[in-house]
Amino acid sequence: MKNDTNLPKSTDTFSRRAFVKSVAASATGLLTTSFVTHAQDANRYLPGAAPIRYPEPDIIALDKRFTYKVGNAAIERIYTGMRWAEGPAWNAVGRYLIWSDIPANEQLRYLEEDNHVSRNFRQPSGHSNGNTFDFQGRQIACEHLSRRLVRYEHNGSVTVLTDSFAGKSYNAPNDVVVNPNDDSIWFTDPGYGSLGWYEGTKADTGSSQPYQKEAVFRIDGQNGKVTKVSDDLVKPNGLCFSPDYKKLYVSDTGASPSLIRVWDINGAKLSNGKTFCTMQYDGRKGGSDGIRADIHGNIWSSAGWAGEGFDGVHIFAPNGDRIGLIKLPEICSNLCFGGKHRNRLFMTASQSIYSVYVGTQGAHFA
Template sequence: MENPHYEIRDPRFRDLLVSSAALDELYTGCRWAEGPVWFNDGGYLLFSDIPNERVLRWIEGAGTSVYRAPSNFINGNTRDGEGRLVSCEHGGRRVIRTEIDGTITTLADRHQGKKLNSPNDVVVKSDGSVWFTDPSYGILSDYEGYKADEEQPSRNVYRLDPSTDELTVVVDDFLQPNGLCFSPDERLLYVADSGASHKPDAPRHIRVFDVTDGKHLTNGRVFAHIDKGIPDGMRTDVEGNLWSSAADGVHCFHPDGTLLGKILVPQAVANLTFGGPRKNRLFITASTSLYAIYTATRGAQVP
């Protein structure tokens, strides 16, 4: 009997799945769940509830509690090489780092003297550089931030140098850059364009770039299209497959761009991450809920 949570498009997808795995709803009660990040050393998951202005913490067997409130409308989260939480804050229009003692450090809030739009999602490369997207979602209204005018001439993907703190635009031609992630070897960077969220005829695709000299992006091209909703957060597994959010669940793409299949989720998916002690559990933030399902692969670059 086929698992009702799976939609198989390519037989190779079966090798990535646990045929009997259940899709577990771990928590519900969010307004817009986002930004999951796994802390293996602590055995917990953090995730954002943006409109409710809080970051929640889920622990196996203990449930969900408030980690930070008010959160200043934190969206995407990740960890750096030292295990510190790095977050995109809509309210402050900045990227922040939570130090080990709990204090907050602003990593980036301006470019060329002007405020960023509303940093959305963030990844940290193995060399310590911080890469993030800066669409306008957090300043469109007072629902996920504070309504304001854009000061940047474009909605960019940025790289923050760890040694000089120099903030550089690495791509400037997205309508709404959103989720991003590296390939396992960090030679590729995938970036979602979710412009169709507010303009139906706009892009709803994922682009991929070659990472040159560890600092620049070249040879940008469309990697895959999302056929239901828009792409948002995404991650790669150890074999280089890309797992992307979509309106009907999680879409899994082979490194060659082939849609292998989908994990169907009852609510529109915003983001996802691999976690658990063996890095083989896929945590999914979807509208009002946090879901999880075990897989037959492991996430790449999971702290």
């Protein structure tokens, strides 16, 4: 195994002047874009690999506003061996993380106190994708197989929150969040779980058309009524609220390049929709899937499908500027904040799950 270091590799294109500039920037936490390709590779996560020399080389500041890199905290791979990890959600009372392995038809659980991972926490899981916890501590899951949204009750029973809209089946609910101000539940239905049999079941509509127009839906917290709040996205995917719950952000993985939209929330309606950011960076077009907000209004987005130096997490300031990157050796599908102080970022990435402590806190649990 090679002996990795934080020093850039010697290349013809990386001059001594650029090296000095990168080292100086690293000391202040502001790394230049050119340093991205010289960060440590996937070998760092192999058993017996050399320890990481701080500061963490795979967290990249692109702007002075990115002040969230902890100088003596490293990215950790908690677990590997899934087929496609998705839907992480943190349970603050139980101090555990739940997530889905969609193709394996199971949910897994990570216990913070001893780093134990339980496979088959729920199996079968209905090929669940996104998960969250409501403000009564109940888990809500998006099931691809049955094309429905379910809630696991405290007594162990399962409540079907919704399985159809306007007389038609959903395509495959994807991600879900809860607004504590009115207990409303918001979820997306892009239909990825109905495209084939790997993550659900292929749609039997008799044509290439989905069951529903891909959309964002809201379930009223008082009467359970379902409302379609937006269907102007190609493939609405991950979603999150702003810290004050006055805005809704939704990633569109069907747009090219992939992008994140934002709206103002007016009760059960959305208004003033606009593009918040795009997933085009350094000449490459990638995808945004799961997203979360921190307490300062920054949006942390999973990133993938564009290769090394792009895949991982992209962090955007409240105005949509990209201010930081977290580089992972796998495509990142989703993320959430957890831990006692909500300052531990958990990232589901293809076959593995990673975490890192950051210098901010998640705006919301789960």
